[in-house]
Amino acid sequence: MKTGVSVFIAAFVALGASWCGFVLAPLLQLGGAKQTVILQSTDNWPLQRTGDATLGLQIYRANGCAACHTEQVRQTGVACEVTLTGLGVHKPDDFIDFAKSLFVLPELADFTNAITANLKGWTGELPRTLLTCDDKSLADEMGDRLKAVGIKSETRIVATGPDITRGWGFRQSVAADYLYDQPVQLGSLRAGPDLANIGVRAPDANWQLQHLYAPKSVTPNSTMPSFKFLFEVRKIGAAPSPDALNLPKEFAAADGYEIVAKPEAKQLAAYLLSLKANAPLYEAPFTPVTAAK
C-alpha cells in the first residue's frame, strides 16, 4: 500500500464484492418474487392487504412499533405427530390399556412409552397427540396399526421450536410472507411478543383497540406504552357512540365522556389483524390444525 491508487483499488474490490453479493444477487434472486400457492390448495399466498390494513402498516412504521416487536417466527425443525381423532368402540378409560396392548413387541416399546407419556391425565378430549417423532415412517406405522383396529388418527407435520410452542405461529416465516410489505419491518428486538401471527392469535379488533389504548387493561404487567394519541376523548352526545371503547373502570374516561378510536387506530388494528402466518407453503410445510378437527 504505497500509493493512494492501490488503497482505492483494494477498498473498491472489497466493497464491490459484498455489494454484488448482498445487494445485486438478492435483487436478482428475489426482486422478481411473485405470489406462491398454498400447499394442497389452489389459493395464492400472500394476499394483498385491504386498504385500511395497508394504511395501518404506515401507522406501524411511523410509530416505530418494530423497535420492540418482531414480525418473524423462527423454527428449529419439523416433526411428525400422530393425533388421536376418534376412539371407535373404545372408551377413554380403557383406551390406554388397549393401546398399550397393541404395541407389546419389544421394537415397538417407543410407541408404548410415548402413549403413556402423552395420555397422562387425559380425560377423553379429542384431538390428542399420541406420538411426536422425526421419522415419518414411524408415525405412519403407528397410524396404520391404530387404523387396523378401528381407531381414527391423523399424521400431521408440525413445525417445532420455542416460537412455535409459544403459539407465535404455525411455521417459520419465509421470504414469501413479506411480498406486499412496504416497508418490510422484521424488527430486531423482542421487548414485546412477536406479531407475525397476531391476526390469528388475537382476531378481535376491539381487543386490539383496547390493547393499544390501555395495554395494562388486557395484559396487566405489559411494558407497552399506551397509544392514547391514536384515540380521542369525546363528550357523549345524544347517545353513546357504537365505536366507543368498552374499558374497565380504572381505565375509562370521566363520566359523560367516551373514548373513540381515531381512523389511525382502526387502520393500525386492521393491519395487526392482517398479520397471519398460517398458510403451509412448500418451503415451510405443516399440516393445518383445522384438518384434525
Add this chain to the structure above:
Amino acid sequence: MNPTENKTSCESEINASLRVPLLALFGGAAVWLVVGLVLGLIAGIKFHAPDFLGGCPLMTYGRVAPAANDAVLYGFCIPAALGVALWIFARLSQNPLALPLVPVVAANLWHLGVFIGTAGILFGASTGHVWLEYPRPAAVLLFAAFLLIAISAAATFGWRTEQTLYPSHWFLFAALLWFPWIYSTANLLLNSNQVPRGVVQPIIDWWFANNLVFIWLALMGIGTAFYFLPKIAGRPLASSGYVLFGFLTLIFFGTWCGIPQGAPVPAWLPTLSSVAATLTLVPLLAILIVTVKTTCGSSVSCLGGPFCFVKFGMMCFIASGILYASAAWPQYSRVLEFTWFGVAQTQLQLLGFTAMILFGAIYQLLPEVMGKPLPLPKFARLHFFLTILGVLLFVVPLVIGGVVQGGKLADTSVAFADANAAVLKFLRISTTGQLLVLLGALLFAVNIFIMTIQWKIGVARTVIAYIKSPLETVETSEVKS
C-alpha cells in the same frame, strides 16, 4: 505516528486553515451528541414508566429510540470523525486544508440534514428501515455534505507535500469511498419511489447497516487511533505488516457480515455472514496486536487524557467485534437474536469505541488547532471517568440481560411476560449508565462551546481592530501629505 513529520512553520498555517471547518463540524456534533443521549435516556426511562411523556406522539418509544440512535451516529460520530479525518489528512500531507470553505458549508448542510432527519423521525416520517430512518430530504443533504467533505479531504491529499502514505491513510481513504457508495445504494433502493419487493429490503438494509455501523466506524476509529496512539506515545506504529493484514482482512471479510442468522431469507445469505463474522476475528486479532505493541511500555502517563480515551476505545472495539461475531454463530444466535444483546453491541460500537476515540482525538487536536489549551481541562478528565463508567454500566448489564432474556425466551415454560420482567432490572442499571454518559457528554459540549465562544470573541476583536486600524493609517497618511 509520524516521527519524521517536521514541525515547521507550516504547522500554524495548517491549524489556521482547519479552525473554522473543525469548529463547525465539532460544535454541531457536540449538540447532537447531547440531543441523542437525552432522547436515548427518555427511551430508556420508558421501560420503567411506560407512560412517561406518553400523551405526546413525538415522544413515543418507537420514535424516540431510533431518533436517539441516529442522532448519536449521524449527528455526532460521522461529522466528528470527518473533522478528525480532515485534520489527519492535512497533518500527514504537511500542507493546509485544501478548499477550506467547502467543509464549512458541508458541515452546516450536514447538521441541517440531521435536524430534518431527527424531526422527521419524531413526526412519524421515518422510512422504517433500521439505521436508514431519515426521510429523503435529510438523506440528500447528508449525501451532498459528505461528498463535499470528501472532496476537500481528497484535494488536501492530492496537493500534499509529504509523499509518504501512512496506515491511517488506508483506513480513512477507504472510509471516504465507503460512505457515498453504501449510502447512495441504500437510499436509491429503499428510499425511492421504486422499492424492491419483499425481503430484499431488509437484506439491503442489513448490508448497509453492517457497512456503516461496523465497517465504516471501524475504518474511521482505527484510522484515527493508529494516528494518535503512536503520536502521543512518541514512537512509530508497531508491525506495519500486521496493520496492512488487518486492514485488508477487515474490508474483505467484514463487509460480508450483518445478515441475522434467523432471517427469513435464502439460507446462503446468513450462512455467508456467519462465516464472514468468524473470519472477522482475524483482523480483530491483528489490530489488537498492533494496538498492544504500540501502547504497552510507553511512558505516557495520562490520567484521563486523550491517550486513555483512545486506548479505551480500542479495547471497546475488540470487545464489540467479539460480541458481533459471537452473535453471528448459529447456535448462539438462536438464543441471542431478538434480545438486548444486539442493542448492547451497537451501543458499545457507537459510544464505547467510536465516540471514545473521537473524544480523545478532539481533546488532543483542538488545543493545537485553536492555539490555546482547553478552557476546562478538569472537565475533560472527569468526562473520561464518567464515560468509561457510563459505557460499562450501560453495556455490560444489557449483554447479561440479553443472555438471560434469550435463555428465558428459549425456555417455553417461562411466560413471555416473565422473560420480559427478568430483563427490567438490567435495563434499570443500563439507564443509570446512559445518564452518566450524558453527563460526560455535557462536559465535553461545555469545553467545545467555551472554545467556540472564545474564538468568536477573538474574531470579533480582530474585526473591530481591523475596522479601526485603517482609519488611523489613513489619518496619519493624510497628516503626512
